Amino acid sequence: MRATRGAASRDLDEQTVLGDIYLRGLLRDQRRLAIGVLVALGVGLGLLPALFAFVPDLAGTHVPRLGVGLPWLVLGVVVYPALVLVARAYVRGAERTESDFIDLLSGRPVGGDRPPPLARVRRSPRRRRTARLLRLLREARAGQEGRAGEEGHTSQEEHTGQEEHVGEEVPGRNKVPGGGEAGGGAAGGGRP
Amino acid sequence: MTAPAWPAALAVAMVCVATLAVGALGLRLSRTTSDFYVASRVVSPRWNASAIGGEYLSAASFLGVAGLVLAAGADMLWYPIGYTAGYVVLLVLVAAPLRRSGAFTLPDFAEIRMGSARLRRVASVLVVGIGWLYLLPQFQGAGLALRAATGAPAWLGAVIVAGVVVLNVLAGGMRSITIVQAFQYWLKLTAIAVPVFFLLAVWWRDGAPAAPADGHPVTVRPVTVRLVDTVRVRVDTPTTFTMYGVLNGHPVAGPVRLAPDGVRDGSGPAGTSAEADATVRASGGAGRLPAQAGETVRLGTAGTAVLSAGSTVTLPAGTPVPRAEAILSRGGTGAVPAGAARRDHALYRTYSLLVALLLGTMGLPHVIVRFYTNPDGGGARRTAAAVIGLLGAFYLFPPVYAALGRVYAPDLLLTGRTDTVVLALPARVLPGAAGEALAALVMGGAFAAFLSTSSGLTVSVAGVLSQDLLRRRTRTGVAGFRAGAVLAVAVPAAGTLLATRVGLADTVGLAFAVAASTFCPLLVLGIWWRRLSVAGALCGLGIGGLTATSAAMVTMLGWAPAGLAGALLAQPAAWTVPLSFAVMLLVSLRTPATVPAGVGRVLTRLHVPEAVRAARAAPPDSTPAFGLSSPAVQHDQSDAARHP
Numbered sequence: 001m002r003a004t005r006g007a008a009s010r011d012l013d014e015q016t017v018l019g020d021i022y023l024r025g026l027l028r029d030q031r032r033l034a035i036g037v038l039v040a041l042g043v044g045l046g047l048l049p050a051l052f053a054f055v056p057d058l059a060g061t062h063v064p065r066l067g068v069g070l071p072w073l074v075l076g077v078v079v080y081p082a083l084v085l086v087a088r089a090y091v092r093g094a095e096r097t098e099s100d101f102i103d104l105l106s107g108r109p110v111g112g113d114r115p116p117p118l119a120r121v122r123r124s125p126r127r128r129r130t131a132r133l134l135r136l137l138r139e140a141r142a143g144q145e146g147r148a149g150e151e152g153h154t155s156q157e158e159h160t161g162q163e164e165h166v167g168e169e170v171p172g173r174n175k176v177p178g179g180g181e182a183g184g185g186a187a188g189g190g191r192p
Numbered sequence: 193m194t195a196p197a198w199p200a201a202l203a204v205a206m207v208c209v210a211t212l213a214v215g216a217l218g219l220r221l222s223r224t225t226s227d228f229y230v231a232s233r234v235v236s237p238r239w240n241a242s243a244i245g246g247e248y249l250s251a252a253s254f255l256g257v258a259g260l261v262l263a264a265g266a267d268m269l270w271y272p273i274g275y276t277a278g279y280v281v282l283l284v285l286v287a288a289p290l291r292r293s294g295a296f297t298l299p300d301f302a303e304i305r306m307g308s309a310r311l312r313r314v315a316s317v318l319v320v321g322i323g324w325l326y327l328l329p330q331f332q333g334a335g336l337a338l339r340a341a342t343g344a345p346a347w348l349g350a351v352i353v354a355g356v357v358v359l360n361v362l363a364g365g366m367r368s369i370t371i372v373q374a375f376q377y378w379l380k381l382t383a384i385a386v387p388v389f390f391l392l393a394v395w396w397r398d399g400a401p402a403a404p405a406d407g408h409p410v411t412v413r414p415v416t417v418r419l420v421d422t423v424r425v426r427v428d429t430p431t432t433f434t435m436y437g438v439l440n441g442h443p444v445a446g447p448v449r450l451a452p453d454g455v456r457d458g459s460g461p462a463g464t465s466a467e468a469d470a471t472v473r474a475s476g477g478a479g480r481l482p483a484q485a486g487e488t489v490r491l492g493t494a495g496t497a498v499l500s501a502g503s504t505v506t507l508p509a510g511t512p513v514p515r516a517e518a519i520l521s522r523g524g525t526g527a528v529p530a531g532a533a534r535r536d537h538a539l540y541r542t543y544s545l546l547v548a549l550l551l552g553t554m555g556l557p558h559v560i561v562r563f564y565t566n567p568d569g570g571g572a573r574r575t576a577a578a579v580i581g582l583l584g585a586f587y588l589f590p591p592v593y594a595a596l597g598r599v600y601a602p603d604l605l606l607t608g609r610t611d612t613v614v615l616a617l618p619a620r621v622l623p624g625a626a627g628e629a630l631a632a633l634v635m636g637g638a639f640a641a642f643l644s645t646s647s648g649l650t651v652s653v654a655g656v657l658s659q660d661l662l663r664r665r666t667r668t669g670v671a672g673f674r675a676g677a678v679l680a681v682a683v684p685a686a687g688t689l690l691a692t693r694v695g696l697a698d699t700v701g702l703a704f705a706v707a708a709s710t711f712c713p714l715l716v717l718g719i720w721w722r723r724l725s726v727a728g729a730l731c732g733l734g735i736g737g738l739t740a741t742s743a744a745m746v747t748m749l750g751w752a753p754a755g756l757a758g759a760l761l762a763q764p765a766a767w768t769v770p771l772s773f774a775v776m777l778l779v780s781l782r783t784p785a786t787v788p789a790g791v792g793r794v795l796t797r798l799h800v801p802e803a804v805r806a807a808r809a810a811p812p813d814s815t816p817a818f819g820l821s822s823p824a825v826q827h828d829q830s831d832a833a834r835h836p
Contacts, residue, residue, distance in 0.1 A: 019792075019796070020792055023792060023795060023796050023799065023800070026799055026800065027720070027795065027799055030799060031720060034284045034285060034720075037280075037284050038281065038284055038285075041277065041280055041281070041284075045273065045277060045546065046543070046546070049270070049539060049542045049543060049546075050539065052266075053538070053539050059266075068595055069266060071266040071269070072266050072269070072591065072595065075266055075269035075270065075273060076266075076269050076588070076591040077588060079273050079276075079584075080276065080583075080584030080585075080587065080588065081584070083276055083277055083280055083580050083584060084577075084580055084581045084584055086280055087279075087280050087283055087576070087577040087580045087581075088577055090280075090283060090284055090577075091283070091573050091574060091577045094288065094573060095570060095573075098570070098801040101800075101801065101804075102801060102803055102804060105804060
């Protein structure tokens with residue numbers, strides 16, 4: 001496992017095709033998370049000025065006992081806890097993406113150290129494509145190693161065993177090595 | 193100000209001494225060049241977040257926000273929201289990758305990402321420009337605050353702040369600054385929060401008088417003001433008050449009535465109004481008709497009247513307070529008070545302000561340099577998230593001063609000194625020693641704000657100056673940094689002493705708009721887009737910087753036309769930022785030849801967690817890496833190309 005991780009990070013470092021796929025996957029996940037958070041932030045904040053401008057009743061509402069209008073309360077107080085929550089959610093999401101990425105590099109079950117909440121089953125077609133692609137590349141590497149000799153063979157066996165275990169335990173959640181039985185379907189088979 | 197000067201002066205002295213003392217602690221710790229620049233990158237998220245909060249909360253936050261909200265109402269609450277939400281954007285788009293880039297400064301980032309010395313130079317110039325732009329109002333604000341609280345000459349505050357900052361930076365560099373900044377965040381929070389509870393207690397005891405709603409503040413009780421400055425005021429409704437002094441250049445003694453143009457009232461025959469109207473119109477030109485006591489002064493379309501320094505104005509209870517539009521003392525250019533922001537196209541102004549603040553935060557040099565001091569990318573992220581909590585906690589308080597100021601100190605609108613509401617309110621509301629003590633506390637907090645922001649800016653500007661301008665002239669890194677620090681402070685300090693007065697909020701807003709139009713596109717596209725080219729980055733920085741700077745300069749020099757064009761120039765970010773992004777994108781797509789080689793390697797460095805890189809550092813194992821020789825790999829490469 002350690003060996004695989006070292007190799008994968010070297011792929012990243014040396015800008016091989018596999019490294020590039022790893023990087024694109026990571027970038028895509030992080031970008032998607034960032035865009036989601038920013039859209040939420042933009043919509044949440046961006047609607048407020050228009051709301052207060054076009055619904056004068058809302059802006060004119062007086063908060064009883066505080067002696068200020070509703071906009072003061074919303075813009076002066078309520079906004080800040082909301083921003084903190086958004087920030088925390090993003091940090092959690094980004095750290096999860098990174099730990100998934102590290103799992104992916106190590107060949108561990110992705111997200112295997114976490115309890116499986118329902119909302120986290122993210123399986124987009126692109127993600128599945130990447131997973132298939134990575135599996136093929138891994139197989140190609142395994143083939144190379146097999147030709148290379150004994151050491152490589154040992155490490156490959158360990159590797160495959162790990163994946164089988166994963167495939168049984170958390171079906172559908174491991175993004176990449178999509179199951180132990182290699183060679184199931186060509187890369188283009190399930191592609192739309 | 194009626195309170196004696198010594199408690200406030202003592203508080204200022206104590207803050208300066210404490211700052212220097214805490215900084216001296218760092219002196220023993222700072223040994224290497226890396227210590228000076230980025231505290232050797234070993235500052236924990238908690239310390240770093242406090243330090244960032246301390247550094248970020250400048251005079252504009254400590255004094256300016258309350259002043260703006262007092263003057264112009266809830267719309268101005270978008271300023272602190274923007275300052276805070278800017279960190280959310282920074283956290284999401286920039287924090288971790290920037291830390292992982294391993295750069296010291298923004299020019300470093302430009303060079304690491306784009307590999308272009310030319311781009312680096314452009315970035316250096318922008319950093320120094322934005323930094324100086326931001327330092328200038330800090331020094332000015334220090335002078336004004338010290339004058340308001342103690343009557344000291346305005347240059348003294350600027351000199352004190354500049355001196356303490358230089359001493360501190362010279363002594364300890366970034367490490368000591370980190371400790372100082374963290375200390376100052378908590379000092380500022382205490383200084384602004386503690387008086388609020390006393391003020392609210394008094395307000396509650398007074399029967400919780402409601403702050404007049406948005407729109408025009410009205411006096412709750414009779415107020416008598418002696419004008420220290422000559423002010424040009426505007427009224428929205430006919431307003432009667434007693435005045436002894438000089439109105440529109442002519443002596444008056446007794447009741448005066450100001451009415452905006454187009455308001456009909458029954459106070460006299462139409463001819464009188466027209467005549468009075470002529471009076472006001474003529475006051476700026478050659479004609480001179482006396483404005484007599486008891487007469488309605490009908491303001492022309494300009495809608496303003498000039499009240500001279502030394503006049504005494506008494507506003508009865510229930511009077512809408514005439515609002516100062518400009519402070520005309522010292523003969524020269526009028527300082528624009530905090531609340532003078534024009535209200536036309538308010539919605540556009542609000543959105544454009546939000547764009548500038550949200551996207552500008554990431555481009556401020558003193559904000560960015562802080563993230564290099566985190567141990568890793570995850571630390572940078574956690575730091576940014578913690579900062580948002582600290583800033584949010586702080587910004588709960590300035591609006592309270594503003595709301596209470598509408599009840600207890602509406603005359604600040606007339607004198608145009610709304611920026612001093614935080615300093616003035618404790619002594620107004622709580623007479624006696626308690627009020628004086630609290631006034632001294634907020635004065636100390638204000639100075640902490642000036643000192644910490646100036647320190648952070650000085651460190652970042654000094655870093656860029658010493659790396660890019662002074663490198664060849666000094667022998668060691670530390671000497672270069674010290675020379676840079678002196679230069680970083682000297683230029684804006686000289687500017688403060690020599691230059692005309694520019695509104696604090698204006699300059700800070702300009703700095704945000706320029707940062708949003710230049711570094712924001714560079715950082716965002718540099719971190720998230722592979723195809724950014726050197727030519728695209730250069731063009732984007734140039735166009736964004738030129739348009740934002742010139743728009744704001746036109747506004748500050750008073751050349752802007754009225755109406756939508758004026759609003760577009762006063763708040764340029766809503767169009768300059770998209771323009772800069774568009775230029776960077778389009779030019780990059782047209783000049784693929786100048787896309788730096790090895791962009792994948794740099795992006796790997798920016799985005800891949802440190803844990804992976806640590807694994808790579810482990811001893812090499814037997815598993816061979818992929819080569820391009822394998823047919824299967826080649827097949828999949830073409831596959832990948834078809835499905836990027």
